[in-house]
Amino acid sequence: MLKASQKCRRDDIYSVTFFWGHGSLLVVSLLESEAVVIKTYPLAEADKIVVAYTRKYGKLRGVARGARRLRSRFAGRLELFSWIGISAFERENQDLVQIDKVDLIRSFGLGCGNYRCFLQLNLLGELLIETVPEHEPNEPLFRLLLLVLPEIQDPTRSDLAQLYFEVWHLKLAGLFPSYRTCGQCGVSLFNAAHVFYGSALNMFLCGNCKGKALPSISSKSYQLLHHVLTEPLGHLNGSFGLTDGDSRDLADMVETQLQRSFERRFDCLTLVRNQS
Ligand SMILES: [Zn+2]
Structure with a gap:
């Protein structure tokens, strides 16, 4: 059960610490950066794993829930070599971040000359x-x-x-x-x-x-x-x-x-x- 929360900002990472009833801590950090999508692959029925090279945090791996659905909020924004603005949540001790929001800046993957x-x-x-x-x-x-x-x-x-x-x-x-x-x-x-x-x-x-x-x-x-x-x-x-x-x-x-x-x-x- 959530009892209290504490917020802090450090090095462009906005962190929220949740204190659970049984005494354990859950630290969730909000990551926001420009990024380029360098690899994607499918996960489960409708999700996508995205490897992005970000300006602020280097290379990140994340999950975009529902990204492979036709009407996904990520549609057309997580294609290979898209330059994007990305917001994601990172939990302590988890390799994959949860991708929350993506804004497309420019797509480089679709216009190859040959x-x-x-x-x-x-x-x-x-x-x-x-x-x-x-x-x-x-x-x-x-x-x-x-x-x-x-x-x-x-x-x-x-x-x-x-x-x-x-x-x-x-x-x-x-x-x-x-x-x-x-x-x-x-x-x-x-x-x-x-x-x-x-x-x-x-x-x-x-x-x-x-x-x-x-x-x-x-x-x-x-x-x-x-x-x-x-x-x-x-x-x-x-x-x-x-x-x-x-x-x-x-x-x-x-x-x-x-x-x-x-x-x-x-x-x-x-x-x-x-x-x-
Ligand atoms: Zn020489």
């Missing part, structure tokens, strides 16, 4: 699901996601947007190597005809230090990498030819580094590559 773009969108979701811990806010990563989502719908921009997300995801995780100088001797790599990448060392190397045969990155790809790491995505020209080979060496290097750093293979990387 199947390849659709796979690239799903790659973003797979990377966030497989490599990002739950309940760990990361504002720069959320902003990166919102920056890339509209670009990845456009077939003329999607390869560049994918590369941009992959490089910055590694960079934000502290897993992307310094690229300006040789990791061994420190010489500047900006004027080198070829730059080499040692995946075992996770270093960019000059021709003198590469030791054995290592994959090289052309000067054009190296310049592209410099632009990716120093300019907003919207300022970059999309015609870098990642699919037709011009910058394939850079895409290969980044994909190798992704799978090596996170110690797993990403299914969507293979699917996207097979669509090239």
Whole structure:
């Protein structure tokens, strides 16, 4: 039996503590944030489990009761890659939050230019699901996601947007190597005809230090990498030819580094590559 309640606000979480008759406590927190839906799957007859990457709380898993009914209040608002405002209740010691209210800000999942773009969108979701811990806010990563989502719908921009997300995801995780100088001797790599990448060392190397045969990155790809790491995505020209080979060496290097750093293979990387 409910006897009393106590309210408090901490770090954008509105908590209500219920005191039950037998002395136990039930703490329910209201979570409110912008979010992007990165995965959904059905639960029971009419419910939906939603994995959302939120601006304030990081990755959350929640239940949307009745979301699969035709006249659900969530209809059209919890589709994959929808940018939403979400309100949810979180109980102590429960993994799934209860989704209470969703406002659609913009849908990115329905306007893909082609199947390849659709796979690239799903790659973003797979990377966030497989490599990002739950309940760990990361504002720069959320902003990166919102920056890339509209670009990845456009077939003329999607390869560049994918590369941009992959490089910055590694960079934000502290897993992307310094690229300006040789990791061994420190010489500047900006004027080198070829730059080499040692995946075992996770270093960019000059021709003198590469030791054995290592994959090289052309000067054009190296310049592209410099632009990716120093300019907003919207300022970059999309015609870098990642699919037709011009910058394939850079895409290969980044994909190798992704799978090596996170110690797993990403299914969507293979699917996207097979669509090239
Ligand atoms: Zn060197």
